[in-house]
Amino acid sequence: MGSAGRRISPTTTKKLFLDSEWKISATSDRMGYRLEGPVIKHLHGHNIVSDGTVNGSVQVPGNGQPIVLMPDRGTSGGYPKIATVISADLGRFAQIPAGRAFRFKAVSMAEAQAEARKFAELLRTLPDRLRAIESVDLNIEALHDANVAGHAVSAVDAGNLARCIAGRCIGTGLNKKSTHEKRTNIMTSHRPQLRSRRRIWRVGNGQ
Numbered sequence: 001m002g003s004a005g006r007r008i009s010p011t012t013t014k015k016l017f018l019d020s021e022w023k024i025s026a027t028s029d030r031m032g033y034r035l036e037g038p039v040i041k042h043l044h045g046h047n048i049v050s051d052g053t054v055n056g057s058v059q060v061p062g063n064g065q066p067i068v069l070m071p072d073r074g075t076s077g078g079y080p081k082i083a084t085v086i087s088a089d090l091g092r093f094a095q096i097p098a099g100r101a102f103r104f105k106a107v108s109m110a111e112a113q114a115e116a117r118k119f120a121e122l123l124r125t126l127p128d129r130l131r132a133i134e135s136v137d138l139n140i141e142a143l144h145d146a147n148v149a150g151h152a153v154s155a156v157d158a159g160n161l162a163r164c165i166a167g168r169c170i171g172t173g174l175n176k177k178s179t180h181e182k183r184t185n186i187m188t189s190h191r192p193q194l195r196s197r198r199r200i201w202r203v204g205n206g207q
Helices: 009-021 087-093 111-123 140-145 179-183
Strands: 022-024 033-036 057-059 067-069 081-083 101-106 159-167 170-171 202-207
Touching: 009 081, 009 101, 022 067, 067 179, 081 087, 111 202
Parallel strands: 101 202
Antiparallel strands: 022 033, 022 101, 033 067, 057 067, 057 081, 081 202, 159 170
């Protein structure tokens, strides 16, 4: 976390940001997720000379309600930045539905880098987790009426080795918790399979 060039009180802001519950605003989009919660006050105005942004940058505009920048963000911005959601968490953070309460947790640069390496290794080993389905009993008539896009499998959960065809799941693991989910149990709650289960999001140094 950072103090955005001392335009925002570092001590007060950090405590408020980490100790408060936040919610995603319904006005959020792929450019930025607007957060609803306590107002973060600026010491010396909210306009700064525009500088670079990254995915996950947490900006604080004039109204004091932070914005987490997402993949369609601008490459630069003129609001103070106080933190950055770490890259290993950003994908799941993006799946939080509007109105769902959550908190942030501060981590060091070393911890953020370690999580990024673990996530990269998880993605690298995904092909090794694939296995062929031995038999598939297709009902072509039912397939015509089925919403085949309504079922999916999370690629990062090793236990979800299943395929859903014509409304039926073939395979194993869709209704079981994966190893990854069990590791984060202290920060999870029961939610639909493909939505983020985590209530606490890790942030590192802001710019």
